[in-house]
Amino acid sequence: MKSDMGLIVKTMARATIPLIGIFGAYVVSHGHLTPGGGFQGGATIAGAGVLFIIAFGVGEAKKRINKSLYSALEGLGGLVFLGVAMLGLSVAFFYNTLWHNGPIFNGKPGTLLSAGYLPIMNLAVGLKVYTGLMSAVFAIALFRRWRK
Numbered sequence: 001m002k003s004d005m006g007l008i009v010k011t012m013a014r015a016t017i018p019l020i021g022i023f024g025a026y027v028v029s030h031g032h033l034t035p036g037g038g039f040q041g042g043a044t045i046a047g048a049g050v051l052f053i054i055a056f057g058v059g060e061a062k063k064r065i066n067k068s069l070y071s072a073l074e075g076l077g078g079l080v081f082l083g084v085a086m087l088g089l090s091v092a093f094f095y096n097t098l099w100h101n102g103p104i105f106n107g108k109p110g111t112l113l114s115a116g117y118l119p120i121m122n123l124a125v126g127l128k129v130y131t132g133l134m135s136a137v138f139a140i141a142l143f144r145r146w147r148k
Contacts, residue, residue, distance in 0.1 A: 005054070005055050005056070009055050013051055013055035016048075017051055018048075020047055020048035020051065021045055023044060024041045024042070024043075024126075024130075025045070028041030028122050029041075029119065031119075032114075032115035032119055033112070033115075037122050038121065038122040038123065038124065038125025038128075038129060041126045041129075042125065042129025042133065043130075045126070046134050046137070049133075049138075050134075050137055053137065053138065058138075065138055067135070070131045070134060070135050071131075073127055076127065077124045077125065077126075077131065078124070080123075081125055084124065085117075087117070088117075096117050
C-alpha cells in the first residue's frame, strides 16, 4: 500500500516526529517532578508513531515495525514495573526502598535523581504504554475495512 500524503506532509512529519519523541521522553523522565509521567509520556511518544503511520502509510510502517520486538518490550515494561514494586515488599508493596536506603536516586528533592524507584517506574510504564498503543493502532490500521 502506498501513502496518499504529499511531499509537504511527509517533510513536516520527518521534522515533527523526532520532536514529539523528545518531548515524550522528557515527560516520562520528569514525571516525578512535573505533571505527567509514564502514561502521559508513553501516549505522547505513541502519537509520533501514529503520525508516522498517517504520513507514510501502513506499507512503510510494516517495513519498520517489528511486532515481536514491540510485544517483548511491552512485556518487559510490565515486568520491570512489577519487579520494582515488589522490591520493597519486606515493608510494603510499592515501598520506595531505593529512596530510603539506596546509594543512588535519593538525592536532593526536586532534582532528577531524587525519587527512588519512581523514575524507573515511569520509564517502565512509558515503555508499556508506548508499545501497547502502537501495537493497537498498527493492528487497527492493518485491518481497516473502509477501503474500496
